[in-house]
Amino acid sequence: MSKNQAYTEKKTWTVGRVIKRIVFILLSVILSIVLIISIAGGIFAYNNLHYDENDMKKVWKAGYTEKQKTLPSGTILNYAESADEKGEKTPLLLIHGQEMAWEDYARVLPTLADTYHVYAVDCHGHGSSSHDPAFYTCAKMTGDLVAFIETVIRKPCVVSGHSSGGILTANIAATAPQDVLGIVLEDPPFFSVQPEEMQNTFVWKDGFEIMHQFLGSGEKYFTPYYYKNGYMWKMFQGLEAFPAATAKEYTEKNGAECKKIWYMPYSWTHGLLYVDEYDFQFAETFYNGTWLEGLSQEDILRNINCPCTYIKAKASYGDDGVLYAANDEDDAAKVVSLISGCKKVETASSDHDIHFVYARQFIEIMEDFHNELTK
Numbered sequence: 453m454s455k456n457q458a459y460t461e462k463k464t465w466t467v468g469r470v471i472k473r474i475v476f477i478l479l480s481v482i483l484s485i486v487l488i489i490s491i492a493g494g495i496f497a498y499n500n501l502h503y504d505e506n507d508m509k510k511v512w513k514a515g516y517t518e519k520q521k522t523l524p525s526g527t528i529l530n531y532a533e534s535a536d537e538k539g540e541k542t543p544l545l546l547i548h549g550q551e552m553a554w555e556d557y558a559r560v561l562p563t564l565a566d567t568y569h570v571y572a573v574d575c576h577g578h579g580s581s582s583h584d585p586a587f588y589t590c591a592k593m594t595g596d597l598v599a600f601i602e603t604v605i606r607k608p609c610v611v612s613g614h615s616s617g618g619i620l621t622a623n624i625a626a627t628a629p630q631d632v633l634g635i636v637l638e639d640p641p642f643f644s645v646q647p648e649e650m651q652n653t654f655v656w657k658d659g660f661e662i663m664h665q666f667l668g669s670g671e672k673y674f675t676p677y678y679y680k681n682g683y684m685w686k687m688f689q690g691l692e693a694f695p696a697a698t699a700k701e702y703t704e705k706n707g708a709e710c711k712k713i714w715y716m717p718y719s720w721t722h723g724l725l726y727v728d729e730y731d732f733q734f735a736e737t738f739y740n741g742t743w744l745e746g747l748s749q750e751d752i753l754r755n756i757n758c759p760c761t762y763i764k765a766k767a768s769y770g771d772d773g774v775l776y777a778a779n780d781e782d783d784a785a786k787v788v789s790l791i792s793g794c795k796k797v798e799t800a801s802s803d804h805d806i807h808f809v810y811a812r813q814f815i816e817i818m819e820d821f822h823n824e825l826t827k
Contacts, residue, residue: 497714507558514562523599527587530580531573534565543605544568549615553579553726559811567822571605577734585733590744593620598628612636626755634759634825638806642749643783647741653775658683663735674727675710676700753790760794761821768802777802
């Protein structure tokens with residue numbers, strides 16, 4: 453073999469080794485990326501399917517118990533209560549919003565129990581409380597919640613309500629001031645709660661209107677209907693077919709609502725977490741305007757004479773001009789002007805479920821409120 457041949461073979465062999473090494477490195481990198489993506493995807497999917505379970509474990513560990521109370525009206529209110537062995541903590545009544553349940557407060561309940569003796573109720577038509585349309589009005593629900601304070605809590609308390617629960621909270625303070633130490637209103641939809649006030653809002657287009665249509669559709673399960681017809685999902689321009697198909701397959705296989713989807717961020721599906729315990733006839737009272745029948749929003753707010761903090765989610769609008777918030781800034785200013793001495797706190801986004809999205813901020817607000825009451 454000549455020197456040139458030997459050199460050529462050695463060079464070829466060296467190049468071959470380099471190529472093999474490069475291929476090996478590339479394959480290793482690709483496999484590592486695939487592994488990382490698979491692990492991340494697995495964690496993402498697991499969190500979407502189980503995100504609420506860890507929160508609830510902390511609630512039970514903090515000493516909460518679930519109970520029920522039959523009220524003089526004959527209705528049953530289901531509720532969770534924190535431990536207060538010495539009976540020295542300030543009582544706090546939490547009233548959730550539309551389509552939710554007391555468990556929606558899970559992220560804040562353990563820490564709130566350090567300061568308050570907490571009572572978190574299921575509203576009428578929600579959770580394990582009575583599902584009786586005869587009681588689906590603000591006035592009757594207020595009466596039952598006042599009865600709950602007087603027969604279960606049995607002393608004046610702080611009341612905090614979210615969304616429609618915020619309107620209930622305000623009405624409790626206005627009609628039963630002797631039972632209320634102070635109130636925290638968490639993004640209540642004042643002046644954006646009657647049908648004529650809600651026509652250009654997200655909650656109307658993606659909530660009450662769709663729920664009304666569902667009641668007349670003959671469909672058994674809401675979740676596949678919602679994914680197929682909801683205002684929010686229509687903005688995905690055809691992609692809504694995927695969650696609609698997933699939900700339909702789940703309901704047909706399991707005979708239950710599809711409350712979670714593994715590939716959907718849980719923040720997108722959280723509003724459906726308690727849908728299987730929700731009476732859509734409750735939503736119908738907002739669609740037809742009977743929930744506030746006989747009441748004036750202005751009068752409710754004017755008659756509040758206790759310490760009040762009003763938490764307002766930032767108002768934002770879609771490209772089509774639809775309001776993505778409980779109410780706009782003008783209506784929020786009206787709320788503040790009608791409540792004597794009302795303190796307003798704003799959040800950084802239009803996320804409505806503030807105690808869920810901004811749990812730390814909500815806790816701080818509640819702790820500050822307690823400090824102001826007791827100083």
